[in-house]
Amino acid sequence: MQAKRCYKQRIGTILLAGLLAVSGSVATPQVAVAASAKVYVAPDSGKKYHSSKDCRGLSNANEIVKMTKKKAKDQGYTKCKICN
Ligand SMILES: [Zn+2]
Numbered sequence: 001m002q003a004k005r006c007y008k009q010r011i012g013t014i015l016l017a018g019l020l021a022v023s024g025s026v027a028t029p030q031v032a033v034a035a036s037a038k039v040y041v042a043p044d045s046g047k048k049y050h051s052s053k054d055c056r057g058l059s060n061a062n063e064i065v066k067m068t069k070k071k072a073k074d075q076g077y078t079k080c081k082i083c084n
Helices: 002-027 029-036 069-074
Strands: 038-041 048-050 065-068
Touching: 038 069, 048 069, 065 069
Parallel strands: none
Antiparallel strands: 038 048, 038 065
């Protein structure tokens, strides 16, 4: 009985430490900005992502999609030379 309770307590401590670690990283401004930076892509007219939707690289785009920079990179987009 005693050993079982001890085990449960340890698991609880590990979970708590994990939660603290997660909330700690979210609270770090640099990490939050990098993860949530928004860019604009034109899926039907190129494989570039743009930091501004007013970029002339997007002027001919029929559709402009806003997404995080991470997602754009994951989908194979590279950064625009005009607005970056
Ligand atoms: Zn651009």
